[in-house]
Amino acid sequence: MSEKIIQLIDVYKEYDKNVAVENVTFYVKKGEFVTFLGPSGCGKTTTLRMIAGFEMPTGGQILLNGKDVTSIPPHKRPINTVFQRYALFPHLDVFDNVAFGLRNKKVKTTKTDKNGNKVEKLAKLSNQVIAQKVTDALKMVDLEGFEERNVTTLSGGQQQRVAIARAIVNEPEILLLDEPLGALDLKMRKDMQIELKELHKKLGMTFIYVTHDQEEALTMSDTVVVMKDGMIQQIGTPMDIYNEPKNVFVADFIGESNILSGIMVGKYKIKFLGHTFDCVDDFALNDHVDVVVRPEDIKMVDADDGMINGVVIDSIFKGMHYEMTVKVGKSELTIQSTKERKVGEMIGMNIQPDNIHIMAKEFTTNVYDGYITKNNTVVFGDGEFDADVTQLYPGSHLDEEGYLITKEGEQIDLTDVDVRVEVGLKDIDIDDITDELEETASAVGKIISIIYKGDHYQLIVRTEENEEDYVFDTEYLWNENDTVAISIPKDKIKLSLKAEVKK
Amino acid sequence: MKMHFNRKHLVIPYGLFLVLFVIIPLGFIVYYAFTNGSTGSFSLANFIKFFASPTSLSTLLLSIGVALLTTAVCLLIAYPIAYILARSKFKKKSVLLMLFVLPMWINFVLRINALREFLDLIGLLDQAHLFNTILGMVYDFLPFMILPLYTTLIKLDKSMLEASADLGSHPVSTFAKVTLPLSMPGIVSGITMVFMPTMTNYVISDTLGLGHVTIIGKFIEECFGARSDWHLGSAIALVLLMIIFVSMLVSGGFKEEDNGSRGAGLW
Known part of the structure; x- marks a missing residue:
């Protein structure tokens, strides 16, 4: 599990002097499910395309199993891609689409020649082998019996499955998925998320996934790489990213957050919202810092029983919980709770030290x-x-x-x-x-x-x-x-x- | 009483045009083709006359041969041009494309005569009549092949090519397995737009073949002119019509969906 299957070292890419990806360095372990997450234009798709070989980095190196593949064309890389809009071949039926990669493949076979010597030869896969593999792959994505269907007559979800089958049938070392669920409706997307996750477990392949949907990234991945403006903001497990965002951007992008300005008033003491809180992060005294508190980490108590007081100015029922906006002094806080407090009510609030995330101000x-x-x-x-x-x-x-x-x-x-x-x-x-x-x-x-x-x-x-x-x-x-x-x-x-x- | 203008009324001018200039003339041709010149009664004599005569049959075969060769040469020249144009990152590629299409805007008789003078200048005019004819045909019909090919190739989804490379295809095999099949509609309409007219364009064969190359169009013209046998001329015209009709059926014909690839999307 600890083997680095792909490694990007200082990878840099610019188009017409516009920097798309800036000095990206990270690695993916074999068998991992890694997600690039970020808003559109953050460089995540460009990074994926460089791994696939469709784009050549302007600078830096890409290593596959320790070997430099930076300038190797895509057709020679043991990597397959599920494209954003599937890119199925409209002139081929489902079977031929899935078999496309297999027909390009050559495997080593040993044959005995006339003199009885064993010779190693590169040979194409036989039709039976191809047929068997295609059937298996289609079974894997629940599309048995669709072999002869025309791809243009399939629904979006079915095309999606064909695209996945077409990629995994080649047993690539890495499967790249470029926002594969973007075109599906919400219900279908949720189902496919679970299926992809299971597929990953079953195949044991390395998955590199690109999305702008933070929930998708958090549910599916082992490791999340958050990107912005062509730069990596944070790499970590979904739990790390959610609980310990490294900067305000990550905190704001992943889940809902209250981001406030604070000042360090002592060792493990921070003052914000007019109250001095205990915290677990250490910064220099008098440092101006950003404070991030998740909406579900603010506990409501009766007025004057908590650390701070505030007035509820808005309350929305969100199915699982209520989302309330509370005014504390000049600031507004978002709180999520299963209990509702009425608009206009004065409440008290508590925040535990380990729920206060402090980060240096990015811009002063x-x-x-x-x-x-x-x-x-x-x-x-x-x-x-x-x-x-x-x-x-x-x-x-x-x-x-x-x-x-x-x-x-x-x-x-x-x-x-x-x-x-x-x-x-x-x-x-x-x-x-x-x-x-x-x-x-x-x-x-x-x-x-x-x-x-x-x-x-x-x-x-x-x-x-x-x-x-x-x-x-x-x-x-x-x-x-x-x-x-x-x-x-x-x-x-x-x-x-x-x-x-x-x- | 109020006049209600209905969108359906827009069909009237087109309908009138169709009746006047397509259906009625076609009716005349059918009438002449199936009637006897002297008595005016129904007869198949014109068709028998055409198919029984070795000269007329060889003219037909020569026309098909010239048309096939012209189409093939056009396709071979036009495909690489259209492919390079469509693939190039040059921002003003429509200007480049126009350079290839520009000759179409000059009167075609003028162009062919210019070519004739040029061939005369280099001493080829009286040497190779068939070659000259085909050269003229290719020169004249090349844009009709480039345009539909270019419009299909420019619309080709680049992610298809990436997918093919991703699945292990060498660029050459990507071309054979993806680009070529997906540009088929353009090839088919290019062929229909070149093959049919070359069968009958006798102005080129007359001017450049110096009367040594007789194609079926010339034959029809003679029937209506010098030989004044309208009945035979109509029969040949009908035979040609059938050939075109059959070849369209074979090539998949005009499908609704490839209308865009027939040059319509260019301007």
């Missing part, structure tokens, strides 16, 4: 490389901003011609001077884009991420041209993928010189 400030223009504006992050350039030299001012005059009376031309730009998370504003703004806005970008953090949202706006990111906090809810204009107050742009300016 935005940093850019920029330069000053001849109009004394600053260009950074795909935009041009008005900034106070006199801050570079304390006590200086600008003359009418735009030269900077220092305290000592020296004249400096700042045109094209490189600067380091810092902007705080609270100092960025956005507006809905209009035709007029499109012309005048300092920078324009698209909202690519929204994370709710108890009393505010953390947004990331990315520009189109060079994919520069603006991370900031806002109280207002925006929509993902909206295009917005970015503005930063003049006095909030902190500049520092990268090198001494020639006078």
